[in-house]
Amino acid sequence: VGLYKHLTSKPKIPKGLKPLPGPKGYPIIGSVPDVPEKNGFIKFAEWGKEYGPIYNCNLAGSNHVWISSDKIAKDLLAKRAAIYSARPHIPALLDDNRTSAQYLPLLSNNDGWSRQRKFANAIMREAEKANWHHYPELEAKRLLVELLDDPSQYNHHLESFIARITCRLAWGHSEPSNELKQRARELLIGVSPTGALGNKLPFLMAMPDWMSPVKAWERRRAATERRFFQMMEEQVETEIKEKRAPPSWMRMAIEGGKEQWNFQYKDEGAYCVGMHGIAGALTIAAPMQTFCLAMCYYPQYQHLVQEEIDRVCGDRMPQPSDRPNMPVLRAFIREALRWRPPVPTGIPHYLIQDDEYEGYHIPAGTTMHPLEWAISRDPELYPDPEEFNPLRWLKPEYPTYKEPLTEFPTMFTGSTQAGYGRRLCMGSQVADEDMFIGIGSLAWLFHISKEDAKRNIMMNEKASISEEELNTGLDEDSDASSEKSQEVKFDPTEVKAKKESKKEVKKDEMDPTLDYSILLIAKPLPFKFDLKVRKPERVEIVRRQFEDGMEKGLYESPKNYWGDNKGKLGWGKV
Numbered sequence: 203v204g205l206y207k208h209l210t211s212k213p214k215i216p217k218g219l220k221p222l223p224g225p226k227g228y229p230i231i232g233s234v235p236d237v238p239e240k241n242g243f244i245k246f247a248e249w250g251k252e253y254g255p256i257y258n259c260n261l262a263g264s265n266h267v268w269i270s271s272d273k274i275a276k277d278l279l280a281k282r283a284a285i286y287s288a289r290p291h292i293p294a295l296l297d298d299n300r301t302s303a304q305y306l307p308l309l310s311n312n313d314g315w316s317r318q319r320k321f322a323n324a325i326m327r328e329a330e331k332a333n334w335h336h337y338p339e340l341e342a343k344r345l346l347v348e349l350l351d352d353p354s355q356y357n358h359h360l361e362s363f364i365a366r367i368t369c370r371l372a373w374g375h376s377e378p379s380n381e382l383k384q385r386a387r388e389l390l391i392g393v394s395p396t397g398a399l400g401n402k403l404p405f406l407m408a409m410p411d412w413m414s415p416v417k418a419w420e421r422r423r424a425a426t427e428r429r430f431f432q433m434m435e436e437q438v439e440t441e442i443k444e445k446r447a448p449p450s451w452m453r454m455a456i457e458g459g460k461e462q463w464n465f466q467y468k469d470e471g472a473y474c475v476g477m478h479g480i481a482g483a484l485t486i487a488a489p490m491q492t493f494c495l496a497m498c499y500y501p502q503y504q505h506l507v508q509e510e511i512d513r514v515c516g517d518r519m520p521q522p523s524d525r526p527n528m529p530v531l532r533a534f535i536r537e538a539l540r541w542r543p544p545v546p547t548g549i550p551h552y553l554i555q556d557d558e559y560e561g562y563h564i565p566a567g568t569t570m571h572p573l574e575w576a577i578s579r580d581p582e583l584y585p586d587p588e589e590f591n592p593l594r595w596l597k598p599e600y601p602t603y604k605e606p607l608t609e610f611p612t613m614f615t616g617s618t619q620a621g622y623g624r625r626l627c628m629g630s631q632v633a634d635e636d637m638f639i640g641i642g643s644l645a646w647l648f649h650i651s652k653e654d655a656k657r658n659i660m661m662n663e664k665a666s667i668s669e670e671e672l673n674t675g676l677d678e679d680s681d682a683s684s685e686k687s688q689e690v691k692f693d694p695t696e697v698k699a700k701k702e703s704k705k706e707v708k709k710d711e712m713d714p715t716l717d718y719s720i721l722l723i724a725k726p727l728p729f730k731f732d733l734k735v736r737k738p739e740r741v742e743i744v745r746r747q748f749e750d751g752m753e754k755g756l757y758e759s760p761k762n763y764w765g766d767n768k769g770k771l772g773w774g775k776v
């Protein structure tokens with residue numbers, strides 16, 4: 203009875219204030235049954251239209267507030283950051299994410315968080331000064347060759363591209379990239395509300411391992427992760443002793459030591475570096491895959507980015523110094539992030555003290571969601587928000603247009619996708635560089651289309667993709683050839699409005715551009731498309747450069763860290 207009373211009790215509303223509106227839900231479980239597992243963020247956005255840009259929702263006894271407006275998110279999460287910067291508890295992890303100083307993005311704003319953010323700032327600035335050691339350009343060559351040789355594994359190659367850059371930044375080597383991808387995937391499952399069962403049924407985490415497979419899975423995940431991070435630290439330590447350690451975040455952690463970074467437990471530096479590796483490994487691959495998807499369904503725009511690349515780069519691959527000269531490429535990237543936000547529900551903040559907003563009461567203990575999906579669909583700011591339309595960043599008649607075009611549009615940095623207030627993403631500059639070079643290189647070499655896709659490119663290796671993705675079906679009938687539309691023209695000096703060709707986007711569940719994975723970071727599920735080489739001479743150029751790099755030993759092969767994977771450590775079943 204006590205538990206029932208606790209779960210069904212409503213917070214007391216101080217005099218003069220109103221409760222936030224929101225769906226009523228059911229006793230105890232609240233609105234859980236009304237939220238579909240797939241694309242739940244669309245349901246939350248619909249409720250935003252029904253109840254307003256800030257509303258309240260009970261989910262299994264805990265209080266959640268969903269924000270669909272950038273202004274409100276800034277008013278609360280940034281301007282009142284002192285009380286809105288903690289994180290909610292994630293039940294499916296063994297150690298308390300808020301205090302364990304393992305995962306910086308999941309820590310509450312305590313000493314561990316300040317210490318690690320300081321370290322993160324330093325490693326990012328240092329790597330940025332060194333132009334990220336040109337790792338994105340180096341890995342872009344390997345990516346293109348892999349796509350030429352085996353396009354059917356495109357998602358594996360795109361994810362490897364990102365993971366290899368992050369591994370090089372983190373530890374100075376690309377060989378742990380497959381392991382990093384798996385670590386990222388497993389942690390993502392562990393922390394996603396739609397991932398590990400322990401997040402839906404927290405009591406499973408209180409049982410002994412033999413009664414709770416989900417707890418045993420988490421134990422193996424956590425142990426494997428710890429050992430992996432330790433091994434990487436040991437490797438860099440040895441290399442430092444032997445004076446052959448490439449620059450890396452781990453090397454900075456070791457050389458600065460406790461004196462500089464004030465790490466409080468033995469593996470803290472290894473975790474902080476590893477966490478940055480993980481944060482980078484999957485997030486950036488999502489917009490890269492979204493870009494390919496958008497090119498298939500909005501073919502009228504692709505020639506714009508190709509023209510720009512040909513004009514600026516000719517037969518060499520894009521490089522970081524091209525950035526000011528390529529507003530169109532930046533606009534495609536910014537639009538891909540807006541159209542399909544990589545973290546559509548946002549990463550939640552947690553309110554530590556009762557608050558009031560515009561006459562509404564928000565009780566302490568509320569989980570606050572900046573709902574990126576809805577925030578990036580504000581029709582005032584983004585007319586026809588469901589359309590992928592890169593011109594909204596390039597033509598003066600759109601509210602989002604900003605000059606000078608040498609600087610705007612920015613890509614990830616400065617977008618709402620990077621979060622709010624004191625918890626702003628630490629990796630936005632890495633993300634910008636990786637996406638600019640990665641997506642730019644794809645558009646430099648390939649024409650992406652669905653039109654001639656005769657083969658099924660769904661033969662993903664198990665190693666490249668998680669079970670939830672493998673299990674989701676492919677709509678064999680979907681074919682973009684019916685989506686042919688006129689090419690759109692864009693002249694940067696043109697001021698007058700022109701009517702763009704419009705394409706109808708189906709908003710029902712069958713819309714293939716909404717077929718995304720269900721975890722916290724959403725990426726398109728594998729889909730059919732065709733990669734056609736645009737200029738055969740570019741193939742020779744990129745192959746030659748890659749072979750040169752191979753001869754110089756610049757490209758390491760992936761390493762297997764756990765042998766047959768049957769011991770206490772290794773890849774969990776996902």
Ligand code: HEM
Pocket residue numbers: 306307308319322478479481482483485486489544545548549550551614619620621622623624625626627628629630632633
């Ligand atoms: C396109 C790629 C990326 C996206 C969409 C993304 C998104 C986000 C979001 C939404 C947050 C939470 C912000 C908040 O709580 O208000 C975040 C935090 C964070 N991100 Fe990123 N991120 C990306 C890339 C990266 C990369 C490449 C790194 C590092 C190499 C990184 C490191 C972090 C860290 C450490 C935090 C935690 C900051 C804190 O809680 O204090 N992210 N990111």
